[in-house]
Amino acid sequence: VASFSLPIYFLFLFFSFFFVNDTATTEIYTLSLHDALPILGILRQRPELENPTFVLQVDRTDLDDQLHGQFIAARGLVGEVKHADSVDELRDLLQTEGGEVIFTTIEKFRLKNDANGKTEIEHPVLSERSNVIIIADEAHRSQYGFLQGYARYLAEALPNARRIGF
Secondary structure, eight states, X not given: OHHHHHHHHHHHHHHGGGGOOOTTSOOOOOOOHHHHHHHHHHHHTOGGGOSOEEEEEESOHHHHHHHHHXXXXXXXXXXXXXXXXXXXXXXXXXXXXXXXXXXXXXXXXXXXXXXXXXXXXXXXXOXXXXXXXXXXXXXXXXXXXXXXXXXXXXXXXXXXXXXXXX
């Protein structure tokens, strides 16, 4: 674990210049291919991660679709690219041994109703693997609410995942 945390720290310092919003523009920063691609490339090569799964989690459907399309075009560099179109599909996609890039919105980590209309009390664990890496866009908006809400459900679903937030 110690050998992994130091490279993450340097990775953060190296790429932090990408994430500063230029005050001269009115555009709001969001994750893009040029930001995520180097991170995926570096982390995928780490032998201690043993074929990691990357979950690129965003908070808007339009951005989810846009990034997924960009990564499909770059799949030769990033590996297998998948898209969770529903809560059930996300839960299925996270049942693999690793190696893929999964795109989803945070809302797909919600609790489900069973056939009788009864809501889950807590989110089921979808993977206990520690080589799942969540890259969260707009983390300041989506990664709070650990008493209840999507951030809590994501933590319950992927309890050993590593996290990178923008």
